[in-house]
């Protein structure tokens with residue numbers, strides 16, 4: 001795998017005698033959307049503020065493209081775009097003029113880039129309208145466009161879907177996925193909603209009380225030897241059980257389905273056998289556990 005865009009090592013933040021963030025270690029890779037999931041007050045914003053240089057680091061370091069945020073802050077943050085808390089916008093200016101204004105504070109205005117980022121977040125039709133006419137979702141997208149102006153390799157977004165309705169959440173999700181895929185950007189996004197990060201992210205880091213308690217792959221690629229649980233809806237069932245037994249696969253019948261634990265690579269063979277014996281196959285599907293179920297199983301019902 002290519003070098004990670006960001007390497008977070010032993011990252012710690014102290015305020016007074018409290019450790020708000022304790023010894024965080026993780027990497028963020030190009031093209032991935034990494035979720036940062038935790039309840040209110042877990043330390044997500046504090047971590048992100050350190051990652052965009054808005055807050056000093058007490059201990060440890062963050063390296064972006066190999067450059068240390070602690071020692072070479074300006075060079076390290078050159079390729080980082082962030083939207084932490086609600087983006088500040090001029091309500092009486094158009095979205096376009098807001099982007100021009102923001103870009104002019106950082107250097108020369110590049111209208112071509114403004115057009116590109118506008119397209120990336122799907123605001124072409126409204127970019128000349130005043131921001132005060134925008135919905136919350138459009139403002140969030142304009143904030144993301146602003147963070148993208150200088151073509152960052154790493155985009156850091158703190159609760160970008162906060163306060164949005166389901167269609168607004170969906171829009172942000174679609175645009176972020178497109179960004180990661182088409183621009184090959186690493187996206188690090190926080191949320192306190194498990195169901196939301198599960199839909200959006202490739203991988204999720206769970207933080208509780210300033211400590212990483214879990215890292216989960218959301219899009220699971222099954223390796224050949226991995227054992228998975230499959231649910232089979234086949235008729236007649238007793239004949240199917242006989243075939244499974246011949247293949248040394250134990251089956252459990254429940255609710256009109258058969259549940260089997262088999263190696264991923266055995267699935268085609270099983271399929272073939274059932275067809276050969278002319279069984280009626282209605283479904284052969286992996287029994288997926290939702291992230292919530294996996295999380296509850298791991299924490300023994302712990303609260304997020």
Ligand SMILES: Nc1ncnc2c1ncn2[C@@H]1O[C@H](COP(=O)(O)OP(=O)(O)OP(=O)(O)O)[C@@H](O)[C@H]1O
Pocket residue numbers: 015020038039040041042043044045046047192
């Ligand atoms: N400037 C500060 N001084 C003292 N304590 C702080 C400060 N900022 C944050 N905290 C505390 O640090 C903890 C983590 O806060 P943080 O905002 O990082 O959490 P969070 O996971 O982003 O939660 P939320 O979603 O509510 O913003 C909280 O207990 C908060 O009260």
